[in-house]
Amino acid sequence: MARIRLGMVGGGKDAFIGAVHRIAARLDDRYELVAGALSSTPEKARASGEALGLPRIYDDFKQMAIREARRKDGIEAVAIVTPNHMHFAAAREFLKRDIHVICDKPLTSTLADARKMVKAVEASKALFVLTHNYTGYPMVRHAREMVAGGEIGKIRVVQVEYPQDWLTVEQDFKQAEWRTDPARSGAGGSTGDIGTHAHNLARFITGLEVESLAADLDAFVPGRQVDDNGHVMLRFRGGAKGMLWCSQVAPGNENALRIRVYGETGGLEWAQEDPNYLWHTPFGEPKRLITRNGASAVEAAARVSRVPPGHPEGYLEGFANIYSDAAEAIIAHRNGRAPDDGVTYPTITDGWRGMQFIDACVRSSARDAAWVTLAD
Amino acid sequence: MARIRLGMVGGGKDAFIGAVHRIAARLDDRYELVAGALSSTPEKARASGEALGLPRIYDDFKQMAIREARRKDGIEAVAIVTPNHMHFAAAREFLKRDIHVICDKPLTSTLADARKMVKAVEASKALFVLTHNYTGYPMVRHAREMVAGGEIGKIRVVQVEYPQDWLTVEQDFKQAEWRTDPARSGAGGSTGDIGTHAHNLARFITGLEVESLAADLDAFVPGRQVDDNGHVMLRFRGGAKGMLWCSQVAPGNENALRIRVYGETGGLEWAQEDPNYLWHTPFGEPKRLITRNGASAVEAAARVSRVPPGHPEGYLEGFANIYSDAAEAIIAHRNGRAPDDGVTYPTITDGWRGMQFIDACVRSSARDAAWVTLAD
Amino acid sequence: MARIRLGMVGGGKDAFIGAVHRIAARLDDRYELVAGALSSTPEKARASGEALGLPRIYDDFKQMAIREARRKDGIEAVAIVTPNHMHFAAAREFLKRDIHVICDKPLTSTLADARKMVKAVEASKALFVLTHNYTGYPMVRHAREMVAGGEIGKIRVVQVEYPQDWLTVEQDFKQAEWRTDPARSGAGGSTGDIGTHAHNLARFITGLEVESLAADLDAFVPGRQVDDNGHVMLRFRGGAKGMLWCSQVAPGNENALRIRVYGETGGLEWAQEDPNYLWHTPFGEPKRLITRNGASAVEAAARVSRVPPGHPEGYLEGFANIYSDAAEAIIAHRNGRAPDDGVTYPTITDGWRGMQFIDACVRSSARDAAWVTLAD
Amino acid sequence: MARIRLGMVGGGKDAFIGAVHRIAARLDDRYELVAGALSSTPEKARASGEALGLPRIYDDFKQMAIREARRKDGIEAVAIVTPNHMHFAAAREFLKRDIHVICDKPLTSTLADARKMVKAVEASKALFVLTHNYTGYPMVRHAREMVAGGEIGKIRVVQVEYPQDWLTVEQDFKQAEWRTDPARSGAGGSTGDIGTHAHNLARFITGLEVESLAADLDAFVPGRQVDDNGHVMLRFRGGAKGMLWCSQVAPGNENALRIRVYGETGGLEWAQEDPNYLWHTPFGEPKRLITRNGASAVEAAARVSRVPPGHPEGYLEGFANIYSDAAEAIIAHRNGRAPDDGVTYPTITDGWRGMQFIDACVRSSARDAAWVTLAD
Known part of the structure; x- marks a missing residue:
């Protein structure tokens, strides 16, 4: 091939x-x-x-x-x-x-x-593929499938956070420079750079869209022109509620994207820094630790795993899953057929939703963190 | 004696x-x-x-x-x-x-x-002593002393949460009954029962007071008359920001009070379910795990420890520390002298602040989660 | 009463x-x-x-x-x-x-x-009660009941360890003094002080007795007269095998007693420093985290718990369970009746077995870590 | 290039x-x-x-x-x-x-x-390169450099283990088939397949060679012709002692290679399933969690890292480090120059030592787990 x-x-x-x-x-x-x-x-x-x-x-x-x-x-x-x-x-x-x-x-x-x-x-x-790479992690796929299959019931609460610490002090190397320059990065700082990942991950796993939000954004480091910390309350269509925290000034957090989703009958928890595991917490039963490619792996997760359980895969493998699913889609497109079952990657719609999220955060913050509605 | x-x-x-x-x-x-x-x-x-x-x-x-x-x-x-x-x-x-x-x-x-x-x-x-018992844990005392001593610098961000799961479904035993009855419990459900603990813990460790907040409260279980989930954004006097989440409908969370505090030079993290440990995360250095009564224990923590490090103390010992500090204060009061150094317990002021917190949450939520100011 | x-x-x-x-x-x-x-x-x-x-x-x-x-x-x-x-x-x-x-x-x-x-x-x-206090922890009782109930099948392998670090260097305070003096402590140092706890814990949970062992004991700190580190291989009656490590010179270990038991159909894991949790690992299924007094608590554990799950109990509560079970037995003895169901405490037999263990370790070590049989 | x-x-x-x-x-x-x-x-x-x-x-x-x-x-x-x-x-x-x-x-x-x-x-x-791939993990390189630099003092105790569970029951797929056939796998089962990894990891990090050992090997699954569980006590040249456990019948362990090394002034701990972290436990100070490519990363670890801290690398990246270091060596060989500083990979000597280890385990076990000396 x-x-x-x-x-x-x-x-x-x-x-x-x-x-x-x-x-x-x-x-x-x-x-x-x-x-x-x-x-x-x-x-x-x-x-x-x-x-x-x-x-x-x-x-x-x-x-x-x-x-x-x-x-x-x-x-x-x-x-x-x-x-x-x-x-x-x-x-x-x-x-x-x-x-x-x-x-x-x-x-x-x-x-x-x-x-x-x-x-x-x-x-x-x-085709247009957006590298919201965290949706490539097998256990994120597993979580999405569990939610879609009703395994935690109707969702009530979503807690998602993405703290980092690399901008705790002023930095002048290349990465920091353009990411804190609104002309190149956009109006959102931490909200655009990492908040969008958190927002997209919540959407991906839950299948829910944010209807409105209230965002309290700060630039804690003196002279910084974009936010480096964002507190956001979320209201999803259909009644679920959420909180989203993104920060680049939280010492001790390297790349600590983490999501917890609670439904009427159970919960799920996943953390990017420990990505081969997914906690499932059915109400009234002991917590269960589901492992990548291990006992009870679903097909959606197994198909994007390369090595046996206990052999950790990481960030690059998750990122590669986006590329490899895109490859499947490109080949299918070339051959005029539908892609294989399970092929999934972030699209222009996800990109547009992410821009809506940034815009809503910035608008809300400018109005003293009032509630604002996201455009459709 | x-x-x-x-x-x-x-x-x-x-x-x-x-x-x-x-x-x-x-x-x-x-x-x-x-x-x-x-x-x-x-x-x-x-x-x-x-x-x-x-x-x-x-x-x-x-x-x-x-x-x-x-x-x-x-x-x-x-x-x-x-x-x-x-x-x-x-x-x-x-x-x-x-x-x-x-x-x-x-x-x-x-x-x-x-x-x-x-x-x-x-x-x-x-004397009047309020049993905000979580301030009795040695590592909470340790954290407060580190903040007061400037070891993490000026505080920027506070993340505090207190999720439980016992009210995920309707319950009819005695504990559940009065705690979900506004006539006996008060206007706040999860906010009053556990949100106040989270609020008080944040105040105790940081020494900061909440100036205003926006609270999005829900009663997810049908028929419930008080909130069972609360999302709250906090603004502290002096410029620090915070998020507070309390919930009684988060499956898999037994009594998961947890606080993270981030300052200009470092962070601290403590979790009630693992109470003998305190993470200290100085910016630019490896994380350090401080243990109760162990290497580098401060006097404020050592004086309320009973057994050597590695011999876990728990909820009852933390609760007893409030009682024993109160005993010291009562004896001192009886003898007309000042209590020993380090004696501390929650007072009527803490109680009043907690009531302000509940009231502000309920007021905010009634106004569609608008920002409200706390009375002094 | x-x-x-x-x-x-x-x-x-x-x-x-x-x-x-x-x-x-x-x-x-x-x-x-x-x-x-x-x-x-x-x-x-x-x-x-x-x-x-x-x-x-x-x-x-x-x-x-x-x-x-x-x-x-x-x-x-x-x-x-x-x-x-x-x-x-x-x-x-x-x-x-x-x-x-x-x-x-x-x-x-x-x-x-x-x-x-x-x-x-x-x-x-x-009555004679020996305070092998670690058998008082609720989750240790839980583990024993699971083994007895056949939930992990016939036992094949036992891994038990008890490392500490307080004797890494020479110490001269009272506790260290007598515990490293063979005239007062006995011929075993770490083996007697903590190895016996590990040995007893393995016996308690598995119901198995050690038939023979080979022990390689060391006194790493110059001038020390008793062992401060012991490596022991165990053979249990009935065919199970085990390893036991005790040490007082392992920096970073405060009181890290830990046991893992593997049977034909599953495993169990418990650690003293995190005592409110028990891992159950049925073969071919996700790991399950069982909590004290929580979902799926057995009666043997619930009866020695005082507070709800998520409210940690610790060393003193575990120790108190030995005292309180002894109290039940003493009251029953006083009244000429059998103690309540579930009452259990270490007896003279456990004490005798522990002495056999120390003696066997010392004998084996003196013979260049050869295999020796335990007296009955 | x-x-x-x-x-x-x-x-x-x-x-x-x-x-x-x-x-x-x-x-x-x-x-x-x-x-x-x-x-x-x-x-x-x-x-x-x-x-x-x-x-x-x-x-x-x-x-x-x-x-x-x-x-x-x-x-x-x-x-x-x-x-x-x-x-x-x-x-x-x-x-x-x-x-x-x-x-x-x-x-x-x-x-x-x-x-x-x-x-x-x-x-x-x-050139001859042996893929003891676990020595390719950055934090393993980090640990080796710390030991070599004297950061934990003279080594006293090594605890290394490699439990898995995939052979808990009889398996008949291809991987299981040849790995349990002595004609194709060799006289050691778990000792050869994974015990050698544990042995090599201990040698790599500590720089010590095993002088003698006593091994108690079992084939717990009926009909199995090679060991599926091995308990080994180690004596290193120079006086350090160790224990090594390898197992393929320990339910709940996927690929749980883990090493702990204790010296006169501190300890180190690393686990393959959580490979981006290294615990350093200096005696008398709080534990420190060192992260890959993070604060205080040494050059030996940073040079084999691809992405920033908090972006986990895993098994494939560690394996690739062996290949890439071998590539450096091959290019240097081609050009008649010495390889770059830091290039390291397992050699024929490591392979030979591993065979000595298997042979000694099998010989010891055949003599009822007596102590045997390793050939030079």
């Missing part, structure tokens, strides 16, 4: 997430990276491309889109891993040439761009 | 908290229970008193207050462990006779009663 | 375990401490007795035994909490006067004394 | 470890799999090779060795992932043609083969 020819925009030297995307694409041997415009300056783009031994190196993404679209062996998909404010401009060039787009989150840096992105996707024959 | 003569109001057969108070009073051998009006019906009061072998059994608390006050060997202190709506009527009788009162929380069932209780305490020569 | 009149031998100032026994006796209000010979020197015995406000203070245990036996209101039971080498001499005086004995472990400091103790108990009408 | 051309022997359909090797080789993009003899039957070899899209498929390893050695673009290294009894015959063919060998563990199925393998490696110019 031939590997999918992949290009990359962004992800040059010193970038964190570009390297992650490359490993994720490679892990299951479904992609071959053959072209790139890895930086916004041609010199860096060239140097980074050469360091990776890329067959085809471009000065900018537009040039790459034009030329690759003309080649018989041109790229079939492109990974866009730039700062947020460049997502749309880059994606547009590939979408209009029907090249599949795998785009980092959040969708864009502004709601206006997000609207345009939605239209561009609708107008294209290509 | 003679034991303090203690009476008890409430706590008859089938009561949970009365038995806890009795063990707590007995653990360090500082009290002797000599009198009681253990139930609101004379027959039950008599039967319960006899079952315990009480020397002096009374039909009701007023009779007890009057007679004991006249005896040379009358009680010096009384424990009030009735449902909330009876706290004030009982306490008043003893306070006006200058008998020390050890009262269960929350302070009263109404704000009006709470105001009267404050005045009654001010008018009395007796 | 009248409290049992209790005396105490040993447990004066600076003693650790005497204070523990007193709290354990007091916790459930089944005993009243009325007499004591708390030290081996009359002055200290007197001072310690006065500090506790004891009604009757004696210079030595023999005097106490003689006089108390003559009083109508004399003690009904005595707690012996001296260093090991004095257990027998003290116990003998009370046993021959048919006063019940509650004795600290290990039984004696020598096998010869142990033999005499067995005979003295056989010759007495009094 | 050109990828290393890799061949593979074994690892066809249904094999577990072959797929792991392929992912490990691919993860960091240092290898390209270009040839294979993936099964011992030509048909299966062909079918498996085609399923993977291998450029060059061979019927058997000898054919592959001969032909690849003749090609200009022939393989530079071969991964041998067959059952144990075929390791030597396959490795010999490649070693004598100076093709680097990456071989699964244990080294061989017999001591005689192991001796020949040692000579074959000595006679070859090629």
Whole structure:
């Protein structure tokens, strides 16, 4: 089975997430990276491309889109891993040439761009995949299936949090710089960077959409222009309630995304830093610790596991599951058939919902944390 | 050293908290229970008193207050462990006779009663102790001392939660019955019963007071008249922010009070179900697990520990620490001297603040979870 | 119900375990401490007795035994909490006067004394209770009941360990002094002090007896006269195998007694430092976390629990369960009836088995860790 | 930088470890799999090779060795992932043609083969890498560096264990079949399959060699021809002592390799199922939790980490570290220079020591678990 020819925009030297995307694409041997415009300056783009031994190196993404679209062996998909404010401009060039787009989150840096992105996707024959990578973890898939199967009853309460600590003090390295610059990152700081992951994870597992929210956002570090801590109360359509906390100033928290969901007959709990386990807490019975690929693994989780239980998989494997499910979808698309059962990845809808979430948080906070409704 | 003569109001057969108070009073051998009006019906009061072998059994608390006050060997202190709506009527009788009162929380069932209780305490020569027992845990004392000593810097964020699951379904046993009856429990359900513990714990450890809050309260179980789940956003005086979650409908949570406090230079984390440990997370260094009475125990924690590290102490020992610190204070009061260094227990001020918290939660929730200010 | 009149031998100032026994006796209000010979020197015995406000203070245990036996209101039971080498001499005086004995472990400091103790108990009408206190923990009782009920099948493997770290360096305080002195402690150091607890716990939960063992004992700290680390391989009657590790030189371990038992169809795991939980691991199913007094608590555990699940009980409560079960047995003995169902406490047989264990370890180690058989 | 051309022997359909090797080789993009003899039957070899899209498929390893050695673009290294009894015959063919060998563990199925393998490696110019993959975990590297740097003082005690549960009952799938067949697996069952990992991990972290051991091995499942549970006491050169437990019949243990090392001034603890963390327990100070790539990461751990702390890496990443360090060594070898600092991988010496360990366990057990000395 031939590997999918992949290009990359962004992800040059010193970038964190570009390297992650490359490993994720490679892990299951479904992609071959053959072209790139890895930086916004041609010199860096060239140097980074050469360091990776890329067959085809471009000065900018537009040039790459034009030329690759003309080649018989041109790229079939492109990974866009730039700062947020460049997502749309880059994606547009590939979408209009029907090249599949795998785009980092959040969708864009502004709601206006997000609207345009939605239209561009609708107008294209290509697939659009958003790397809300945490939905790739097997036990997250397991949790979703349990909720969908009614195993914890109708959901009442969702507690989701995503604390980190790396911005506890002012930082001046590259990652920190653009992520705290509203012009490149968008109006949300921690809300956009990690709050969207928490919001998306809650939606993914519960199948519920947020109807309204009240958000109390702070920039605790002096001089910071975007929020570094967000407290959010959620009301879901249908009556469930939730709390969401995102923070980049919580010392001792490295990447502590965690969700707890409580229904009428039981609960579920999952933590990203201990991702191979899922707690199931049926009311009135002992807690059960479900393990990845272990006793009582469901098919939705087993199909995205590579090694036996007790052999931990981690962040890269979860990320790779998004890429590999996207590969399945791309192959199916190529062959004009439906993807295999169980194939799932975040779409433009998830991206749009995430932008709604950021926008609602920022609007609420500007109105002294009043309740605001999310647009549909 | 003679034991303090203690009476008890409430706590008859089938009561949970009365038995806890009795063990707590007995653990360090500082009290002797000599009198009681253990139930609101004379027959039950008599039967319960006899079952315990009480020397002096009374039909009701007023009779007890009057007679004991006249005896040379009358009680010096009384424990009030009735449902909330009876706290004030009982306490008043003893306070006006200058008998020390050890009262269960929350302070009263109404704000009006709470105001009267404050005045009654001010008018009395007796001490008033409120059993916010979780402040008796050694590692909670340790955390407070670390915050006060500046070890985590100025506080930015407080995350406190108190989920339980016992009211996930409708229950009809005695404990559930009065705790879900607003006439006996007060306007707050989970907010009053356990939210006040969470609120008080946050105040105790951080030394901060809540200025305003927004509370989204629910009664998820059909027919329930008081909240069984509360989502609360907090703003502390001085700029710190917080989230508080209390729930009695979260399956898998037995008594999962937990607090995390983040300052400019570090964090602290403590969980009631694992109470002998305190995480200290200085920014930029490995996490440290501080143990009760172990390496680096501070005096404030060591003085309320009984056994070496690794020999777990629990809920009853923490509760007993409130009683034993109260005993120190009572003896000091008797002898006209200041209590020993480190003696601390929740007071009428804590009780009043707790009532403010419940009232603010209920007011906010009634206004669609708008922000409300706490009275001073 | 009248409290049992209790005396105490040993447990004066600076003693650790005497204070523990007193709290354990007091916790459930089944005993009243009325007499004591708390030290081996009359002055200290007197001072310690006065500090506790004891009604009757004696210079030595023999005097106490003689006089108390003559009083109508004399003690009904005595707690012996001296260093090991004095257990027998003290116990003998009370046993021959048919006063019940509650004795600290290990039984004696020598096998010869142990033999005499067995005979003295056989010759007495009094009960003999050995405080292998870890068998008092509710979840240990739960585990035993599960094994007895066949819930993990025939046992194959037992892993038990008891590491501590307090003797990692030479110590010169009182506790360390006598516990590392073979004349007072016996030939076993860590094996006698804590290895016996591990051995007894394994026997209690599994119902199996050790047939033979090979022990590799070390005294790692220079100049130490007894072992401070012991590695032991066990063979149980019936074919199960085990490993036992005890150590007082394992930094980071405070009191880390832990047992894992594996049978043909499942496993159990319990740790003293987290005593309110029991893992049950049925083969081919998710792990289950059973909680004290919680969902699926068995009667054997519930009857020795005082507070609801999630309200942790600890070391003192577990110790008190031995005292309270002994109280039940003493009352039943007094009334000529069988004790209530479920009453259990370590007996002279357990003490004798423990001495066999120490002796076998020391013999094996002296023969270069060869296999040795335990006497019956 | 050109990828290393890799061949593979074994690892066809249904094999577990072959797929792991392929992912490990691919993860960091240092290898390209270009040839294979993936099964011992030509048909299966062909079918498996085609399923993977291998450029060059061979019927058997000898054919592959001969032909690849003749090609200009022939393989530079071969991964041998067959059952144990075929390791030597396959490795010999490649070693004598100076093709680097990456071989699964244990080294061989017999001591005689192991001796020949040692000579074959000595006679070859090629490198020999044994995939004791657990030494690839960053925190294992971290632990080794701490021990070497004297951070826990002279080592006294090593506790290492590797329990699994998959052979609790008789199994008849392929993995179980050959691993319980002494003709293919070797004389050791659990000792050979996983005990060698535990033994090697202890050697790697402590730098100590086992001098003698006593092993009590069992085959608990009726009819099983090799041990499925092993209890081993260890004596290290220099005076340290250890215990090693390996089991495949311990329900609830998936792949629970765990090591604890105690020195004169501190301890270390690491568990394979939670591999991103290392406990450091300096005596007399709070425990510290060191995280992969986090605060206080040492260079030896950071250089084999790919993602930031809190983003878990797992089994495949640890395995890939062996492959990537081997790649560094192969490139250095190709260029006639020394490998980069920090490059480390298990060698023929480790393989030989592992065979000594298995042999000693089996010999000891045959002599009723007597102490036996390991050959040098």
